[in-house]
Amino acid sequence: MRLWCRARRVQQLVVVLLVVGGIQSVVGGTVLRVPPVVGVDGISTWSTFLPVVLGVALADSVASRTQGVEQRVARHVVALDLVLLLFAASAAAALLCAFRGSHPEAAGTVGHVLIATGTATAATLRWGRGAGVLLPISTAVVCLGYGYDAPAGPYVRVLAPDSDAAWDLAVGCAVFGAASIMILTRSVTISFRRADALAR
Amino acid sequence: MRTWTALRSTGAWWFVPVVFGMQSLVLFADAVPSGYGQSAFADAATFGSYPSGPLLAGVVAVSCRGVWAFHHDQPEGRHAVTLRVFAPLVLGTTLAIGVLMIVSARSAPEEPRALAILLLALGTLVGCGLWGLVVGVTLPTPIGIPAAVAAPFWWIAVTPAQSNVVVRHLAPEVVCCRIDTQVTTHYLLARGCLTLVFLVGLAALLWPAHWSRVSRTALLGGAVAVTTAAALAGVLTVRSGGTPVPLSITEPRTTRLVCVEEDGLRLCVWPEQQPSVPTLARVVRALNTWVDGGGLEPVTGVDQRDPRHGEIAARTVGASFGSVDEARLLVAAGYVAREAGCRRGLYGDRAGDERVAALALAMGVAAESLREEVLPAAVAAAETALASSRPGSFAEWFRDGVASVACSEDR
Numbered sequence: 001m002r003l004w005c006r007a008r009r010v011q012q013l014v015v016v017l018l019v020v021g022g023i024q025s026v027v028g029g030t031v032l033r034v035p036p037v038v039g040v041d042g043i044s045t046w047s048t049f050l051p052v053v054l055g056v057a058l059a060d061s062v063a064s065r066t067q068g069v070e071q072r073v074a075r076h077v078v079a080l081d082l083v084l085l086l087f088a089a090s091a092a093a094a095l096l097c098a099f100r101g102s103h104p105e106a107a108g109t110v111g112h113v114l115i116a117t118g119t120a121t122a123a124t125l126r127w128g129r130g131a132g133v134l135l136p137i138s139t140a141v142v143c144l145g146y147g148y149d150a151p152a153g154p155y156v157r158v159l160a161p162d163s164d165a166a167w168d169l170a171v172g173c174a175v176f177g178a179a180s181i182m183i184l185t186r187s188v189t190i191s192f193r194r195a196d197a198l199a200r
Numbered sequence: 201m202r203t204w205t206a207l208r209s210t211g212a213w214w215f216v217p218v219v220f221g222m223q224s225l226v227l228f229a230d231a232v233p234s235g236y237g238q239s240a241f242a243d244a245a246t247f248g249s250y251p252s253g254p255l256l257a258g259v260v261a262v263s264c265r266g267v268w269a270f271h272h273d274q275p276e277g278r279h280a281v282t283l284r285v286f287a288p289l290v291l292g293t294t295l296a297i298g299v300l301m302i303v304s305a306r307s308a309p310e311e312p313r314a315l316a317i318l319l320l321a322l323g324t325l326v327g328c329g330l331w332g333l334v335v336g337v338t339l340p341t342p343i344g345i346p347a348a349v350a351a352p353f354w355w356i357a358v359t360p361a362q363s364n365v366v367v368r369h370l371a372p373e374v375v376c377c378r379i380d381t382q383v384t385t386h387y388l389l390a391r392g393c394l395t396l397v398f399l400v401g402l403a404a405l406l407w408p409a410h411w412s413r414v415s416r417t418a419l420l421g422g423a424v425a426v427t428t429a430a431a432l433a434g435v436l437t438v439r440s441g442g443t444p445v446p447l448s449i450t451e452p453r454t455t456r457l458v459c460v461e462e463d464g465l466r467l468c469v470w471p472e473q474q475p476s477v478p479t480l481a482r483v484v485r486a487l488n489t490w491v492d493g494g495g496l497e498p499v500t501g502v503d504q505r506d507p508r509h510g511e512i513a514a515r516t517v518g519a520s521f522g523s524v525d526e527a528r529l530l531v532a533a534g535y536v537a538r539e540a541g542c543r544r545g546l547y548g549d550r551a552g553d554e555r556v557a558a559l560a561l562a563m564g565v566a567a568e569s570l571r572e573e574v575l576p577a578a579v580a581a582a583e584t585a586l587a588s589s590r591p592g593s594f595a596e597w598f599r600d601g602v603a604s605v606a607c608s609e610d611r
Contacts, residue, residue: 016342033361035373037226037250049350057342130211130262133341137258137349141251145226145357 004080008061013088016057020050021095028099029161039147043162047096048144051113051159052136054092055120058085059132062183063124081183089117089176108165114172115139115158121179125186210263212288219252220296226250227304235472235519237314238382240305242374245321246360248301249372253328254353256293260329261336261348263289290329298322311455316388317374323395324372328352330402331423338420365445369438370394370431376450378517379470380504386441387449394434401426457505466501466511472519473504476527480514483527483563487535490562495595499535512538515545525565529573532559539598542607553605555598558582 005011027046034044062081093113097106116136124132143157150156154164158171207213231243264286301318302308309315332348339347360373369390376383405422438445457468462481469477480502488498500510507513512534514521521527536555537545546553557574561567561582570579585597 012340012342032358034357035361037247038229049346053342053346056345060341133262133345134258138255141254141353145251
């Protein structure tokens with residue numbers, strides 16, 4: 001457990017969660033004026049970036065695949081990883097909903113957290129840490145520059161507060177579900193040297 | 201380190217094509233080629249650094265975290281490693297976006313101001329890359345990578361919406377230009393100072409061969425100091441004029457007009473409008489035929505900057521006069537503006553003025569197509585005025601209403 005905590009940088013993740021909650025309590029709902037590049041209209045808030053920050057921290061956490069003590073699938077590690085993912089997503093969703101201000105709906109906020117954490121985790125497991133970091137960031141940058149009035153605007157702006165909340169939640173559940181399945185079917189193997197280093 | 205290894209390890213092999221494709225979509229969807237170099241490059245610079253700038257900073261932050269430590273013991277110089285890592289990702293992206301900007305502007309940057317706009321946009325991209333490198337190396341991943349993206353995002357996407365004069369003069373969005381305006385020297389100098397100090401400062405911070413042995417805190421402190429110095433240089437340049445700086449970053453254009461004499465008409469147009477001179481002359485002659493017959497004063501020429509007595513200005517947004525009908529409307533609006541004494545043209549262009557509609561109809565514009573450009577009520581009033589058979593009634597109607605025409609600025 002101690003090795004797992006170190007390898008997954010749980011402390012760092014908890015600090016990031018607290019920072020995200022703290023920032024949300026200060027700027028929750030504060031409008032950020034971003035002139036869209038495509039289309040003409042759209043509301044953005046500073047909170048849009050907070051699920052992305054959590055996604056980056058999660059990508060950094062789940063990147064390592066050398067956890068167990070044997071050269072085989074380590075089931076307990078897999079279960080712990082899934083618990084970590086669920087904990088991070090639900091804690092972030094609770095914090096962001098608690099201080100969300102007047103603009104976004106709670107369902108939409110939960111959807112944003114699920115999209116950011118799901119894409120970060122799934123991309124990290126499939127393509128590596130770099131992709132896991134960049135995918136949620138790219139999603140945020142692209143959807144903020146895509147106007148509400150542009151074709152299918154509310155459905156493209158999946159991380160913006162004025163997007164379609166039900167759609168965000170549906171996309172978030174799908175992406176987060178895929179990430180959970182990928183974690184459960186992941187093969188985690190050992191590096192004794194890595195385990196030694198973590199134990200030190 | 202071989203070139204392919206550098207391309208692969210930095211992620212340049214996939215990032216440069218992806219960002220090129222993404223940026224192509226944005227540029228070709230939003231940048232409208234106006235035929236005027238400064239305006240085209242202003243559009244290209246505005247839309248060309250979003251989203252490539254913030255994403256480049258993020259990719260550099262992700263890619264370059266471990267590279268220097270990994271190559272610490274390489275026999276070749278640290279500068280060579282730095283350049284081989286930095287060149288494919290940052291300079292490759294900048295070069296690709298630069299080519300894209302020139303293609304979207306559909307001309308080479310011939311004017312010094314257009315070239316300056318292009319260079320500032322490319323400097324912005326290199327600056328994003330350097331920022332991503334410093335922040336990615338010095339801060340922990342969950343803070344460093346979002347910070348690498350968020351700061352350029354704020355600068356590129358958020359500052360253009362601010363109403364603060366200083367911020368507006370340092371923002372990368374270049375809101376410019378109608379064909380009769382140009383970007384101010386003040387804006388170019390302020391942006392130039394900011395970009396130059398930032399690039400040179402960060403390059404000087406990262407260039408020394410021993411920098412990877414400097415503590416992360418010291419490196420971060422240096423980067424903060426450089427950023428502060430760059431911002432300070434920009435602010436001081438904005439404030440250096442002595443007079444209050446306006447929010448707008450454009451001023452009247454100072455380029456010399458091209459003047460042509462044709463059938464007794466003096467036609468002075470912007471250099472980009474020279475190919476349209478024969479069309480313009482034809483339309484002005486048609487107007488003169490009508491106004492002469494109607495008892496109004498004819499036009500002696502066209503001057504796009506300062507029309508002399510008897511001359512008009514046919515004000516366009518871009519270089520082109522458009523179709524012949526569009527040219528007729530522009531000339532009609534110029535004529536009404538002259539008669540009303542509006543030095544900077546009519547308010548709201550010409551959309552609501554029945555005198556403009558009447559002159560356009562008289563020159564041969566079809567009523568149907570005119571209703572797409574001018575309010576239908578104005579077209580109806582114009583048709584009534586033209587239908588009157590009493591001699592001199594049109595001139596009387598025209599002069600009676602012209603004093604109440606709204607000008608875009610002052611008379």
